[in-house]
Amino acid sequence: MSDILNQLQEAVIAGEPEQAHELAAQALEAGIAPLDAIDRSLNPGMQIVGDKYECGDYFIPDLMMAAEAMKAAMEKLEPELMARQEQRQILGTVVIGTVEGDIHEIGKSLVATMLGAAGFQVHDLGVDVPVDRFIEQVKATNANVLGLSALLTTTMRNQEAVIEALKEAGLREGVKVVIGGAPASPEWAATIGADAYAENANEAVDVVKQLLEV
Amino acid sequence: MRPHLHFLSRGTIERVISEAYDLLIDPGVRVHSERALRLLAEHGADVDLEAQVARIPAALARGAVETAPSSFYLYDATGAPTVHYGGDDVQFDPGSAAIEVLDYDKTESRAPVTADLVRFIKLADGLDALDAVATSLVCADVPQEIADLYRLYLVLLYTGKPVVTGAFAVETWHTMKDLLATVVGSAETLAEKPRAVFDVCPSPPLLWSKITCENLMDCAQYGIPAELVSMPLTGATGPATLLGAVVQHAAENLSGVTIHQLVKPGSPIVWGGSPAAFDMRTGTPPMGAIETMMIDCAYAEVGKYLRLPTHAYLGMSDSKVVDAQCGLESGSGALLGALTGINMISGPGMLDFESCFSLEKLIIDAEIVGMAKRLVAGIDERETPLGLDIIRQVGHAGNFLTTRHTRRWFREELFIPSGVVDRDFRRNWEAKGSLDAAARAHNRVEEVIAAYEPKPLPDEIAQELEKITLQAAQAAGMDSLPELGD
Numbered sequence: 001m002s003d004i005l006n007q008l009q010e011a012v013i014a015g016e017p018e019q020a021h022e023l024a025a026q027a028l029e030a031g032i033a034p035l036d037a038i039d040r041s042l043n044p045g046m047q048i049v050g051d052k053y054e055c056g057d058y059f060i061p062d063l064m065m066a067a068e069a070m071k072a073a074m075e076k077l078e079p080e081l082m083a084r085q086e087q088r089q090i091l092g093t094v095v096i097g098t099v100e101g102d103i104h105e106i107g108k109s110l111v112a113t114m115l116g117a118a119g120f121q122v123h124d125l126g127v128d129v130p131v132d133r134f135i136e137q138v139k140a141t142n143a144n145v146l147g148l149s150a151l152l153t154t155t156m157r158n159q160e161a162v163i164e165a166l167k168e169a170g171l172r173e174g175v176k177v178v179i180g181g182a183p184a185s186p187e188w189a190a191t192i193g194a195d196a197y198a199e200n201a202n203e204a205v206d207v208v209k210q211l212l213e214v
Numbered sequence: 215m216r217p218h219l220h221f222l223s224r225g226t227i228e229r230v231i232s233e234a235y236d237l238l239i240d241p242g243v244r245v246h247s248e249r250a251l252r253l254l255a256e257h258g259a260d261v262d263l264e265a266q267v268a269r270i271p272a273a274l275a276r277g278a279v280e281t282a283p284s285s286f287y288l289y290d291a292t293g294a295p296t297v298h299y300g301g302d303d304v305q306f307d308p309g310s311a312a313i314e315v316l317d318y319d320k321t322e323s324r325a326p327v328t329a330d331l332v333r334f335i336k337l338a339d340g341l342d343a344l345d346a347v348a349t350s351l352v353c354a355d356v357p358q359e360i361a362d363l364y365r366l367y368l369v370l371l372y373t374g375k376p377v378v379t380g381a382f383a384v385e386t387w388h389t390m391k392d393l394l395a396t397v398v399g400s401a402e403t404l405a406e407k408p409r410a411v412f413d414v415c416p417s418p419p420l421l422w423s424k425i426t427c428e429n430l431m432d433c434a435q436y437g438i439p440a441e442l443v444s445m446p447l448t449g450a451t452g453p454a455t456l457l458g459a460v461v462q463h464a465a466e467n468l469s470g471v472t473i474h475q476l477v478k479p480g481s482p483i484v485w486g487g488s489p490a491a492f493d494m495r496t497g498t499p500p501m502g503a504i505e506t507m508m509i510d511c512a513y514a515e516v517g518k519y520l521r522l523p524t525h526a527y528l529g530m531s532d533s534k535v536v537d538a539q540c541g542l543e544s545g546s547g548a549l550l551g552a553l554t555g556i557n558m559i560s561g562p563g564m565l566d567f568e569s570c571f572s573l574e575k576l577i578i579d580a581e582i583v584g585m586a587k588r589l590v591a592g593i594d595e596r597e598t599p600l601g602l603d604i605i606r607q608v609g610h611a612g613n614f615l616t617t618r619h620t621r622r623w624f625r626e627e628l629f630i631p632s633g634v635v636d637r638d639f640r641r642n643w644e645a646k647g648s649l650d651a652a653a654r655a656h657n658r659v660e661e662v663i664a665a666y667e668p669k670p671l672p673d674e675i676a677q678e679l680e681k682i683t684l685q686a687a688q689a690a691g692m693d694s695l696p697e698l699g700d
Contacts, residue, residue: 059495061454182313
């Protein structure tokens with residue numbers, strides 16, 4: 001493997017977005033195919049990061065910064081992929097957000113980052129997301145997974161409202177709905193007709209993979 | 215002499231406050247309430263209504279700190295001032311708003327219902343260590359739209375102690391205010407002799423959501439005490455450094471004091487919080503982390519410097535069951551908070567990051583509270599000479615048990631725990647069933663609840679409370695209130 005790809009991988013593992021961005025540019029200039037950079041450098045780098053987290057060497061901030069580095073590199077590689085009419089392999093497309101009336105961000109963002117790092121295309125709509133916006137985005141991105149976060153007992157009902165709206169829009173069949181947040185539970189998921197509940201970001205990745213059988 | 219714990223020098227506290235004032239100007243505070251934004255603008259803040267951001271000049275915030283009272287009382291059902299927010303007085307109330315309850319001898323928690331809340335109130339009412347009762351359980355057998363006010367309704371029915379509570383919506387706050395006004399006689403009496411304090415929680419970083427901001431302003435308007443609960447999570451929703459988190463906490467609370475005092479100068483407000491040292495392995499907000507407790511104590515020092523009453527969520531555990539971790543974390547938090555002189559420490563009974571309540575834990579925590587209060591009472595010079603006379607008097611014979619001196623002092627010098635704290639001989643402990651602390655606590659839960667003395671309200675008041683609550687329930691689609699049992 002070329003020095004550049006080695007360095008790019010190191011930048012991802014070290015969680016250095018600026019470096020990763022610069023090294024991705026260098027890789028393209030050196031004539032390395034973007035898919036090669038992804039398959040031989042970024043993906044294995046994220047795998048190592050995941051392993052380091054599992055064994056306790058790495059912590060959440062390390063994980064998040066590695067994901068940021070990967071994202072920074074992809075910003076450079078993506079246009080070149082498009083130009084070549086190539087596509088990186090993605091495991092699925094996820095739309096995620098915190099439901100209307102609820103401004104809690106951190107758990108939802110963790111899940112979004114972990115899914116992105118695991119190879120999903122993630123559209124993070126942020127917090128206090130109106131029902132309609134979830135529906136629009138599911139439609140626009142052709143998402144196969146929808147993640148709904150709620151931290152309050154008073155806002156968790158809006159998870160149900162989104163699912164109802166999906167049904168009305170005729171989109172429910174095409175998308176797996178995963179819910180999360182402190183007051184949510186597997187029972188609540190069953191009550192409101194979600195496909196699954198995930199307790200935390202790691203579990204969310206496993207749950208989504210299982211639902212999509214990837 | 216009373217022991218005091220300090221983490222911050224005067225110079226550090228002043229830098230914290232100075233940086234907090236700077237944050238109020240740049241980047242300012244996000245405020246999702248037009249009413250608050252307009253009020254701030256009227257008083258000289260630079261307000262962007264579109265972006266919902268207020269840049270608050272330091273002079274405005276300083277003025278608010280000046281008008282906020284440095285102390286006030288909460289009153290019990292007899293009208294006696296029993297909780298003093300101010301100075302270094304230390305009081306405790308149970309942790310609040312659990313959405314789970316843990317039954318004895320179970321490892322799985324479940325959603326609480328009316329009967330659980332009633333048992334909790336009877337228990338908290340009977341434990342002298344607890345100075346106030348919180349609306350600690352969110353009942354799952356009523357619509358969520360009335361879950362906040364329903365808790366208060368039951369608390370007012372079953373205890374005469376002062377109450378620590380909070381609203382989950384803008385409208386329900388008013389219903390809760392009506393319940394409180396009913397029980398004390400009128401809204402005017404409620405303002406004169408507040409029975410309850412409302413927690414209001416800004417969202418980190420630097421955001422007042424619509425609900426909390428309206429609650430904050432309504433508290434000010436009606437003169438009902440508000441307790442600011444800023445909760446930065448280190449390295450997640452606030453800086454990773456402990457002092458950085460204290461700065462953010464100070465900025466959020468100062469913005470709260472400002473909005474509150476602009477509505478009605480002189481309304482009582484508390485410098486409280488519930489920060490946590492974010493767990494970098496699991497992504498949880500551990501209430502039992504030692505750094506969580508350090509931030510709590512440090513921000514309380516900042517509040518004291520500003521001469522405001524203080525509060526913290528301490529004495530909680532992240533454990534899922536009543537075990538050694540519970541004792542470790544709850545004990546540490548309660549002691550550190552007491553040594554800091556925090557006026558109201560909320561937490562006893564709470565497990566699992568402030569989400570699960572255990573009656574057995576409340577019993578054990580009441581012993582911790584007893585010890586914490588004893589600790590801060592300190593070591594006094596009871597007499598002069600300190601020990602010379604009595605030691606000479608007993609002499610080498612060495613039996614102090616039969617002296618008047620011992621009988622004169624031991625009750626004052628010792629905190630005498632209930633049987634939940636085991637100090638027995640092993641043989642006796644075995645004879646009583648070799649019970650561990652959780653099992654002993656369980657027995658005492660039943661004893662205290664059995665000894666509960668009803669606090670009957672005058673019929674017309676009880677009926678009015680029920681009427682208000684029933685109306686709210688019916689508006690939320692519930693025809694009749696759950697049976698209260700007993």
